[in-house]
Amino acid sequence: MQPKRMKYYLLGLFITGMILFIVLQFNSAKNIRKLITGNEQLLQELNVKNELQKLQTNMAKTDSKVRGTVISQDTMHITGIEADIAIIKADLKEINKIVKNDSTEKLLTQLNYLVDEKNNFNLLVLDTFYSKGKWSAERMINNQRGKRLGEAITGILHQLDTTRQTEVNRTTHLIDTSGQKAQSWGTVLVFFACLTSLLAFLYITSRIHRQEQLIEALDESQQQEKKLAAVKEQFLANMSHEIRTPMNAVLGFTHLLQAQPLNDKSKEYVSAIENAGQNLLEIINDILDISKIESGMMRIEATAFSLRSVLHSLNTMFRPKAEEKQLHLSVTIADEVPDILYGDVMRLTQVLVNLTSNAIKFTAAGEVSIRVTKIWSEDNAVRILFTVRDTGIGIEPAKLESIFDRFNQAEASTTRKFGGTGLGLTIVKQLIELQNGFISVESKPGEGAIFKVELPYTLGDFLPENGDDYYAENDQLPLHPDVRLLVAEDNKMNQNLLRHLLSSWQLQYKVVNNGKEVLQALDKQHYDLVLMDIQMPEMDGYTAVQMIRNDRHSTIPVIAMTAHAMAGEREKCLQIGMNEYISKPIVEDELYRMIQVYTGKLTPRELPATHAHHLHENGTQQLINMQYLHDLSKGDSAFEKNMLEQFITQLPEELSLLKKAVVAEDIAAIRATAHNLKTTVSFIGLEAHLYPILEQLEQLQENNYHPHLVAEIFMTLKQLCLQAIQEAINILL
Structure with missing residues (x-):
């Protein structure tokens, strides 16, 4: 059976089952409602019988009280007679409310009349007893009028009870019938539910078994695919090495030839070799990149990086090419764009280099601009828009969708005129999509093109530093191996400056970012001196030096470094526990002298020479003093x-x-x-x-x-x- 037809069969079976289930549920609910209604009617009939019995009892009680008073001449018997009569009237009113219908309306009218007459008769007997005496009252009792009223009331109550009993019997029969039907429908519903569950269980079991078979087949396929991917990766690695190595040799020897004295013809040949080699190397790189992307071997490696540094490098890279074609190249970044981001800086650079290279390649006159803006941010997430605009040859609107296809350029003559493989924009698009980004293009022939790239990043706190080593960054061995300095500084420029100074003096040092890291470093290693910045995140220099002196009882020399120029700052540092104070910008000779004094292990050094200030071309002094x-x-x-x-x-x-x-x-x-x-x-x-x-x-x-x-x-x-x-x-x- 075909899977599509099987799907329709299952859908029809499901709909039929749901309809049957709804019908069963409807009938079951209907009988349950009848059962509930019958129970309510039965309770009402029982309430009617109870009210009729109460009325008859209260009437007999009132008669007994009146007779007892007359016969015994004791008025204590009639205490509360008015209340008893009021109760009788209330009982009668309740009976009228719950019994009244077409079949009982006449009986209720007679009952109301007779009860009123009976109550009036009893009150008349009592009035006669008080006014005329016992014998007159007894004669009224013995004249049979009261007896006839009582018998008439009893007869009517009996008729009402008989009528209600018939209704009770009918209601009881309805309850029994509804209960039996509800039980039957419930049994059918349970059977249907069990049958449905069994069928569903069998179907799910069969599907699970089928899925397990597919998973096993998929595992085997994945194992085979991994083997093939490994073979392909090795092939690409070999291709990359075997092709790029001779190409780099060709280009390297070409550069050496260009440095030799050559005649004009030889220079022309060497230049042609270099251009052809560069073009061939570019084609090889594109083919290898697209192969890696399509085979899934291209990886996104996120690191913290400076966006403005990337753009500055991009500007520096392409400015000579732009000037060679007399193009105006501009790179701008909006103020609200954060600088330190976390993402794949290599792939971002590859995208921007490719788009900028294309913009310059296809622009004969005018300008190429790169603008960076922020289009969205929330918490630590940010989305950056890169816009590369040129005034080049432009693209036909009908060709805009196809320019990202591999081996495809806007015009057939483009490859012959400008070169290239037609893979650049394909690589760009796939690199952007690997980073969960988006690229779009707007262009008209002769009016240039605008490429817009949106990429998501997270905010980076700081760039990773490699200055935590104890040695200079040029791997030069320390001149004073027994001198160890601990530098606490959070400003990156100051860190770079101190690394340069301490490395040039061939001193061992470790750089940390705050006072908390100072304490951790002192717990792990012995140091001869601490250079402590005052204002740092997490823990400032004041707090750190107080903990060094008070909690650890250490006497290690601490030199404060701060840009504070307020009066009393030096005295405050010394009072808290610093040994000396040096202001920023740091004077090289002054810092060296302090390290020499507090370690006692450095030799004196000569003062550095001074340099003249730089001037602008117009002769005015510039802001920067180098x-x-x-x-x-x-x-x-x-x-x-x-x-x-x-x-x-x-x-x-x-x-x-x-x-x-x-x-x-x-x-x-x-x-x-x-x-x-x-x-x-x-x-x-x-x-x-x-x-x-x-x-x-x-x-x-x-x-x-x-x-x-x-x-x-x-x-x-x-x-x-x-x-x-x-x-x-x-x-x-």
């Missing part, structure tokens, strides 16, 4: 570049935090962020320009806070910082 960085680097351009790149990355992030604090009027956050900014800007000589502004924010008080003034201060600070960032970028370029 003298401090030159003094520290001693000609190490890689260190200077690293510090400038860190500054370009870190300063916008801290400005964003300060903006949020200003908008929220969070004075404590404003003060803390302004303090951190002082450390960040000090390394490139901005303290003369920015410290006065930052100190105004750092010294804000709640009782003297003016939002408009603070907003103006922030805007001034922001303009100066943006100018400083642009100057840093120009220095790097």
Whole structure:
């Protein structure tokens, strides 16, 4: 039987069963309702019989009281006679309410009349007894009128009882019939439920058995697929190595040839070899990438990274190509976009490089722009929009859907004119989808193209650092192996600076991010000196040094490092338990002298030479003063570049935090962020320009806070910082 037909059969059986079940349930419920109604009627009839009996009893009781009073001449017998008569009337009223119908209306009328007459007669006998005496009352009793009234009432009550008894018999029969039917339908319903359950159990058991067979077959298939995937992965790895190795050799020797003295013809040939080799290597990389994606071997590896650093590198990479074609290349990132993200930075870079390369390749004149904005955020999740826009040849609207297909370009002549495999956008699309992202394109012929990429990320707290080792980052052996320093600093630029200084002095050191980590490090290892920042997250320097002195009773030297410029700060540090105080930006010679004094293990050193200030081309002094960085680097351009790149990355992030604090009027956050900014800007000589502004924010008080003034201060600070960032970028370029 075909699976589709089997599905319809099962559906029909299910619907038939549901209809039968509803019919059975309906009939069962109907008989149960009749049973309930019959029980209610039976209770009502029993209540009627009870009320008739009560009326007859109360009437006899009243007659007995009247007769007893007359015969014994004792008025105690008639105590409460009015209440008894009232009870009789109430009983009669209740009987009228629950018995009245067409068949009993005449009997009830007679009963009401006779009961009233009987009550009046008894009252008349009592009046005669009081006014005329016993004998007159006895004559009234003996004249048989009262007896006739009583017998008439008894007869009517008997007729009513007989009528109600017939109704009771009918109701009892109805109850018995309904109960039997309800029991029968219930039995049928139980049988049907059992039969249905049995059939369902048999069907489910058969399906489970079939599913187990399919699972076993699937397991065998998966094992085979894994073996084939392993073979394919090994093949791709071999292909990658065997093809790229000779290609890299070809390109390497081509570069060596270009450095040799060649005539014009030879230079032309060598240049052609290099271009062909680069194109071939690009094609090979695309084919290997698409093979990895389609075989499921492409993995997304998430790490913390700086988004602004990625964009800065992208700008640096493609600016020469853009200038070569006389194109304007711009990279902008909105202020609200967070810098430190958690995701696959390699795949993001691959996507942006591919889209930017295409934009420059297909644009003959005009500009290429890359813009990054935030389109959604919630808790730690954020969605970033990357927009790559160009003014190139554009794409026909009918071809927009197919440009992401592999080996497909918008026009047949595109490959011949611009080169490429037609795999670039396919790889981009699949890489984006691997990251749960989305890509779209808008374009018209001759008007350029706009590629929009949405990617989800989570916020990263900080970039992972490799400076926790005890040795310099260049793996240089320490000159003083018996000197161990512990550095507590949360600002990344300050960490980089201290690593550079301590590595250049060939000292052993360990970098931690807060006071809590200081205590943990001291518990595990002996150190000769602690360089302690004051303001840190989780546990600040003050608290840490108090716990070192009071809880651990340690006398290890502690040197405070802070950007606080307020009076009395040095005295406060010394009073709490610090041994010395050094202000930021750190002076190299002063720090070396303090380490030498408190460890007693370093030799004196010569003072560094000074450098002249940089000037703009128009002769005016620029904001950035590289003298401090030159003094520290001693000609190490890689260190200077690293510090400038860190500054370009870190300063916008801290400005964003300060903006949020200003908008929220969070004075404590404003003060803390302004303090951190002082450390960040000090390394490139901005303290003369920015410290006065930052100190105004750092010294804000709640009782003297003016939002408009603070907003103006922030805007001034922001303009100066943006100018400083642009100057840093120009220095790097």
